[in-house]
Amino acid sequence: MTQRRQVKLGFSIWASGIHPAGWRLPEANAHGTFDPDFIRDTARAAERGKLDFYFIGDRVVGLPSSQYEAPNEVLRPEALTLAAFVAAATSRIGIVTTVNTTYADPYTVARATAEVDHLSRGRLAWNIVTGKNEEAAGNFGRDEHWSADKRYEWTSEFVEVTRGLWDSWEDDALVADKARGQFIDEAKVHALNYRGRYFSVNGPLNIARPPQGHVPILHAGSSEESHEFGAKYADIRFILLQDTAKAKQYYAETKARLANHGRTEDQPFVAGLPVYVAGTAREAHAKFRQIQHLTVLEASLAPLGAALGVDLTGHRLDTPISDVESLSGLDGRAALILDRARHAYDDESPTLEEVALFLKRTHGKQVAVGDGRQVADYIEEQFEERTTDGFILFPPYLPGPLDAFVDLVVPELQRRGLFRTEYGSERTFREFFGLSKPANQFVGSAR
Numbered sequence: 001m002t003q004r005r006q007v008k009l010g011f012s013i014w015a016s017g018i019h020p021a022g023w024r025l026p027e028a029n030a031h032g033t034f035d036p037d038f039i040r041d042t043a044r045a046a047e048r049g050k051l052d053f054y055f056i057g058d059r060v061v062g063l064p065s066s067q068y069e070a071p072n073e074v075l076r077p078e079a080l081t082l083a084a085f086v087a088a089a090t091s092r093i094g095i096v097t098t099v100n101t102t103y104a105d106p107y108t109v110a111r112a113t114a115e116v117d118h119l120s121r122g123r124l125a126w127n128i129v130t131g132k133n134e135e136a137a138g139n140f141g142r143d144e145h146w147s148a149d150k151r152y153e154w155t156s157e158f159v160e161v162t163r164g165l166w167d168s169w170e171d172d173a174l175v176a177d178k179a180r181g182q183f184i185d186e187a188k189v190h191a192l193n194y195r196g197r198y199f200s201v202n203g204p205l206n207i208a209r210p211p212q213g214h215v216p217i218l219h220a221g222s223s224e225e226s227h228e229f230g231a232k233y234a235d236i237r238f239i240l241l242q243d244t245a246k247a248k249q250y251y252a253e254t255k256a257r258l259a260n261h262g263r264t265e266d267q268p269f270v271a272g273l274p275v276y277v278a279g280t281a282r283e284a285h286a287k288f289r290q291i292q293h294l295t296v297l298e299a300s301l302a303p304l305g306a307a308l309g310v311d312l313t314g315h316r317l318d319t320p321i322s323d324v325e326s327l328s329g330l331d332g333r334a335a336l337i338l339d340r341a342r343h344a345y346d347d348e349s350p351t352l353e354e355v356a357l358f359l360k361r362t363h364g365k366q367v368a369v370g371d372g373r374q375v376a377d378y379i380e381e382q383f384e385e386r387t388t389d390g391f392i393l394f395p396p397y398l399p400g401p402l403d404a405f406v407d408l409v410v411p412e413l414q415r416r417g418l419f420r421t422e423y424g425s426e427r428t429f430r431e432f433f434g435l436s437k438p439a440n441q442f443v444g445s446a447r
């Protein structure tokens with residue numbers, strides 16, 4: 001019997017939750033961000049669920065005034081350091097760290113990523129982002145955050161340099177010949193001597209080639225330049241899902257770009273997904289409503305009206321949507337937003353305030369709310385429809401939702417043959433995703 005194609009699953013550490021009010025729940029840990037025991041527990045829970053990877057995003061700005069809108073962007077652990085910690089706390093799960101290349105240096109990043117790949121025995125992947133926060137520029141002596149074309153030109157060179165540095169050492173360069181007193185074979189250690197528009201780097205790196213050869217690259221971004229960069233350099237694309245028809249088209253079109261760069265290997269997609277799962281659908285929806293109502297932000301009708309294409313002035317926030325005549329018979333994106341809000345609240349007629357908060361938090365995108373079977377149904381449907389090849393669980397708060405996902409959704413996916421029941425022979429991140437190990441550009445005639 002042929003085995004079913006299996007879904008990829010990761011967990012993203014948002015210590016205070018993806019929802020800005022999640023940390024306010026009595027059962028939420030609001031102090032987890034810098035608590036090593038707490039972080040270790042999340043890593044082990046993700047590994048207990050046999051997940052493919054533990055995902056760490058990053059920001060290079062601190063924005064205290066974002067506390068009501070996005071508290072998890074106010075405080076952010078340093079992602080590479082955290083990856084090393086997670087590597088030590090686990091033994092099988094893959095680890096994705098994020099580096100914003102716009103504000104980084106390739107020699108430093110090549111060293112640190114190679115080091116963590118060694119420490120984790122080949123379990124690391126690198127999520128490349130180029131950042132959207134203007135304020136970051138001021139932290140790095142710059143006057144402005146660059147436009148997309150400059151960010152991606154710089155980042156393309158960055159990746160070329162980094163890959164070249166990772167190749168500095170041939171696998172058998174360290175001979176450690178005790179009898180002759182020869183430590184290394186210098187002919188097998190290569191300087192890069194890269195001279196480009198933005199970088200000038202001699203090399204060699206002072207770290208042996210990473211176990212995976214090149215640390216695999218994930219990429220997330222939205223511009224045309226991001227998509228061209230991703231098609232050329234990324235092993236995996238990190239996305240957010242839109243409605244199913246659009247997402248299917250996006251999936252097919254984005255993957256079709258790979259051929260323009262002579263690529264034949266698949267580029268798996270993983271999609272961020274906020275999940276509210278509980279023993280019963282009723283509990284899950286109640287938790288969703290409870291968190292929404294803890295939001296400190298004021299809901300306002302203007303953005304909701306603009307998103308729906310309807311003038312809502314004059315209505316009270318507590319009006320149920322079924323009482324608003326102009327909201328009946330909508331189609332397209334407006335209908336989709338209302339449907340998703342109805343589904344999430346499990347209420348045929350949520351109030352205007354509830355829909356406004358829903359829109360504000362999710363930007364109208366999908367959240368999965370339900371019992372284990374219902375969340376698994378959603379994952380299976382999106383996977384089979386080919387909108388994505390996997391998901392990154394975005395917990396609304398921690399720790400409860402991670403354990404609930406592992407205990408309720410994972411077994412359901414396993415029963416359906418959609419997800420592994422044990423870690424198998426795969427050891428490296430590349431092996432988890434079926435990615436081949438790249439040859440060293442300095443070996444043989446490759447250069």
Ligand SMILES: Cc1cc2nc3c(=O)[nH]c(=O)nc-3n(C[C@H](O)[C@H](O)[C@H](O)COP(=O)(O)O)c2cc1C
Pocket residue numbers: 057058059060098100128129130131132148220221222223224225226238239240272
């Ligand atoms: C799914 C997704 C995840 C992202 N994660 C991060 C992140 O962790 N840190 C960050 O600085 N930017 C992150 N970004 C922002 C991107 O780096 C990028 O700046 C933004 O999407 C603007 O698109 P562009 O780079 O294509 O112009 C993310 C974007 C997307 C779409």
